[in-house]
Amino acid sequence: MKLSQIGEFGLIDTLKKYAPVSKAVIKGIGDDTAVLPYSKSEYLLLTTDMLAEGTHFTRRMPPESIGHKALACNISDIAAMGGWPTFAVVSIGIPKKLSVKFIKDVYKGIERTARQFNISIVGGDTIKTDKVVINIALLGLVEKKCLVTRDGAKAGDWIFVTGPLGGSFKSDRHLNFTPRLPQARFLVEKFKPGAMMDISDGLAGDLNHILKAGRVGARLDYASIPRHKGAGLSQALNDGEDFELLFTLSPVKARSLMDWQARAKSFYFYPIGTITADVKETIKSKSFTHF
Numbered sequence: 001m002k003l004s005q006i007g008e009f010g011l012i013d014t015l016k017k018y019a020p021v022s023k024a025v026i027k028g029i030g031d032d033t034a035v036l037p038y039s040k041s042e043y044l045l046l047t048t049d050m051l052a053e054g055t056h057f058t059r060r061m062p063p064e065s066i067g068h069k070a071l072a073c074n075i076s077d078i079a080a081m082g083g084w085p086t087f088a089v090v091s092i093g094i095p096k097k098l099s100v101k102f103i104k105d106v107y108k109g110i111e112r113t114a115r116q117f118n119i120s121i122v123g124g125d126t127i128k129t130d131k132v133v134i135n136i137a138l139l140g141l142v143e144k145k146c147l148v149t150r151d152g153a154k155a156g157d158w159i160f161v162t163g164p165l166g167g168s169f170k171s172d173r174h175l176n177f178t179p180r181l182p183q184a185r186f187l188v189e190k191f192k193p194g195a196m197m198d199i200s201d202g203l204a205g206d207l208n209h210i211l212k213a214g215r216v217g218a219r220l221d222y223a224s225i226p227r228h229k230g231a232g233l234s235q236a237l238n239d240g241e242d243f244e245l246l247f248t249l250s251p252v253k254a255r256s257l258m259d260w261q262a263r264a265k266s267f268y269f270y271p272i273g274t275i276t277a278d279v280k281e282t283i284k285s286k287s288f289t290h291f
């Protein structure tokens with residue numbers, strides 16, 4: 001069996017069988033982060049992301065932005081669970097001939113974002129590799145009552161995104177995006193979404209994860225999907241790396257969020273469709289997957 005036959009998610013399903021999970025684990029593989037025991041009122045969140053030269057970035061891109069992205073995509077996953085980031089370890093694979101300046105600048109980018117989001121860098125590893133590889137593991141916390149997973153979407157819920165989509169990779173946005181942490185914290189404190197995740201692989205594919213996890217379907221109002229300038233509908237549906245949040249709210253909460261934002265105008269949330277009971281109503285996707 002070749003990797004291209006089972007795809008990225010087929011591979012994850014296969015590897016999952018070899019991942020031992022004790023009873024203490026609240027959520028293992030399959031959400032934006034793992035959810036682990038911590039205190040009486042809080043859960044510990046743990047996530048990791050790896051960026052590789054050639055796949056996610058080239059050496060011609062600004063190294064500070066590469067460092068920023070390596071940390072920011074982890075922060076985005078912590079936000080998608082409703083939590084806030086705390087501690088990180090940074091590991092980097094470095095080709096022998098790479099300049100010290102390049103590595104320093106990658107770390108400067110990591111530092112700037114870590115300071116911005118109050119994250120301590122507490123360790124890591126450096127090894128010699130053929131191409132630059134950066135891996136960050138990030139811890140976070142979330143109040144138990146604020147945790148939002150992917151599996152809570154119910155028929156009738158409204159579907160929202162936090163911002164325009166499409167064309168992220170062609171622009172510099174995939175390197176310079178701001179994780180939607182304040183929006184996520186606002187939502188979990190005031191409205192508590194049914195399901196939430198960040199859009200890393202593309203709206204259509206990522207929404208299908210929510211549908212599968214909640215055993216529901218969805219109907220999108222395609223005209224209402226916010227798009228970046230120059231991005232068509234297909235790009236808004238299928239381009240990855242936008243790192244906006246995708247979430248669902250009961251109709252009552254959805255209407256009250258719309259009322260709130262008509263007055264407040266600090267964040268804007270875009271309603272793009274509704275969850276249905278029919279599991280056959282999935283969204284056709286050409287989402288990005290590795291392999």
Ligand SMILES: [Mg+2]
Nearest residue numbers: 032077198200
């Ligand atoms: Mg995610």
